[in-house]
Amino acid sequence: MNAGHWLEVDRLEELARLEAPAQRVDARVKAVVTLVFVVCVMSYSRYQVSALMPFFLYPIAMLARGRIPAGYLFRKILMAAPFALAVAVFNPFFDRAPMAALGPVTISGGWLSFASVMLRFLLTVGAALILVACTGMHRLCAGLESLGMPRVFAVQLLFLHRYLFVVAEEGGRMTRSLEMRGARLRALPGRVYGSLLGHLLMRALARADRVYRAMVARGFDGEIRLLRPTSLRGSDWGFLLGWTAFFVAARIWNLADLLGGLLSGGVS
Amino acid sequence: MSHHVVEARGLGYVYPDGTPALADVSFRITHGEAVAVVGANGAGKSTLLLQLAGCLLPSSGEVRIGEVPVTAQTVARIRRSAGLVFQDPDDQLFMPTVxxxxxxxxxxxGLPPEEVERRVAGALERVGMSRIKDRPPYKLSAGEKRAAALATVLAMEPDVLVMDEPSSHLDPRGRRRLIEWLVSFAHTRIMATHDLELALEVCSRVIVMEGGAVVADGPIRDVLNDEKGMLAHGLERPHSLRHAHPH
Incomplete structure (x- = not known):
């Protein structure tokens, strides 16, 4: 009876429990690598497209090594897509200066920057989701805390995540009871919607309060503790240094162009 | 072993929104006693339990657990000695695995890892749930959830077990197993329940509440057998007592 299913929020946690190579990497290492990845990807100029291509290697490798289904991850990324679209959608209209040519088709600067924004969105949001999917929120927050993130933020993040489940469960129950009484969520009058959302908020707050009480009753004092505190192994260092070196190299040299140059025998 | 004594003296509580919940509640529960708190819905049972577990602080009067008054300063200690089992196990289980x-x-x-492992194994073993230890709590059946919630509290090795509706949502077999555990525990046990038959099997004493006050307190068979009194407080005389034959 888990209504959280319609948001599939629990799926990320399930993936994090798999015994796969990507899941075994230390949470701190994965957090740092993801951060370097995001910084590198975001630092490109707005018209850059080809240089971003090598960065797809990281998410693809993690999907494979973490046994994370690509379709599921893509659906999650799509949920956030409207935000990126809102940022990029006007570029093709305002920036019409021709920038590149693909055979007979000229591509304007606007379309290039649109593609660049969408690619960077895909890469960064994907990397962040992969980080959670192969680490788990609890372990990740504990890792971030030991990396020096202020405890208040780590605990906030943990609670925010837990709250998502709470709201999803309450919301699922309310929708079910609506459906049982023949109502359809999309066809409700505005007044009912208002009341529904108000109820959802109050119920979720009350439930969050009970969960917090249960935590406090078992001695929770703001510190996240783990049963098996992780220590860095050789493979963790390898993961950290290998990927960081790759990202920095890809940032300095346009690996896609280099490869293209090599393949075409250096003629172009 | 004065650890296990639970006492309320003139306890009163008003919720922050102004709703009065408890008024002048007094009782003393001694070591190893099993006490049922019964009463109609809204009689103040759940609020009383939150007080006894150190989740709420009294507005007036006092609560003492093991001769220590519950105050903002002692509350961390109190929470270690009183284990609260919530009415809804979903509120209690919030980690990725059992x-x-x-x-x-x-x-x-702050226990060392080996001790934590020992306690986890012990508590799960105690409620027969060792086989589900690596499963996520939300995938369990209601009976398994109840057992897991109980284990989370047992692992803290509390002196006093405080339970809100322990038998709700349980099927007959799950309920029977729960009764066996509750009878076998040596802790001081305090449970709010509408399951009067369970109360009769587990508890020797009952506290009847109405409108936030204690209206009866005594040996469970005597109090629950009083048909008039029970009806007056929105309760019923349990079936098993009605048909009991004197020996």
């Missing part, structure tokens, strides 16, 4: 959930309390108590 084992991690059971480990949550002992870890917060």
């Amino acid at each position: 084992a991690e959930d059971v480990a949550f309390g002992p870890l917060n108590a």
Whole structure:
């Protein structure tokens, strides 16, 4: 009876429990690598497209090594897509200066920057989701805390995540009871919607309060503790240094162009 | 072993929104006693339990657990000696797996990892749930959830067990197993329940509440057998007492 299913929020946690190579990497290492990845990807100029291509290697490798289904991850990324679209959608209209040519088709600067924004969105949001999917929120927050993130933020993040489940469960129950009484969520009058959302908020707050009480009753004092505190192994260092070196190299040299140059025998 | 004594003296509580919940509640529960708190819905049972577990602080009067008054300063100590089992196990289970959930309390108590592991294994074994230790709590059946919630509290090795509706949502077999555990525990046990038959089997004493006050307190068979009194407080005389034959 888990209504959280319609948001599939629990799926990320399930993936994090798999015994796969990507899941075994230390949470701190994965957090740092993801951060370097995001910084590198975001630092490109707005018209850059080809240089971003090598960065797809990281998410693809993690999907494979973490046994994370690509379709599921893509659906999650799509949920956030409207935000990126809102940022990029006007570029093709305002920036019409021709920038590149693909055979007979000229591509304007606007379309290039649109593609660049969408690619960077895909890469960064994907990397962040992969980080959670192969680490788990609890372990990740504990890792971030030991990396020096202020405890208040780590605990906030943990609670925010837990709250998502709470709201999803309450919301699922309310929708079910609506459906049982023949109502359809999309066809409700505005007044009912208002009341529904108000109820959802109050119920979720009350439930969050009970969960917090249960935590406090078992001695929770703001510190996240783990049963098996992780220590860095050789493979963790390898993961950290290998990927960081790759990202920095890809940032300095346009690996896609280099490869293209090599393949075409250096003629172009 | 004065650890296990639970006492309320003139306890009163008003919720922050102004709703009065408890008024002048007094009782003393001694070591190893099993006490049922019964009463109609809204009689103040759940609020009383939150007080006894150190989740709420009294507005007036006092609560003493093991001769220590519950105050903002002592509340951390109180929470270690009184274990509260919530009415809805979903409120109590919030970690990714059952084992991690059971480990949550002992870890917060700062115990060394080997001791935590020992307590987790012990508590799960006690409620027969060792086989589900690596499963996520939300995938369990209601009976398994109840057992897991109980294990999270047992792992803290409390002196006093405080339970809100322990038998709700349980099928007859699950309920029977629960009764066996409750009878076998040596802790001081305080449970709010509408399941009067369970109360009769587990508890020797009953506290009847109405409108936030204690209206009866005594040996369970005597109090529950009083048909008039029971009806007056929105309760019923239990079936098993009605048909009991004198021996």
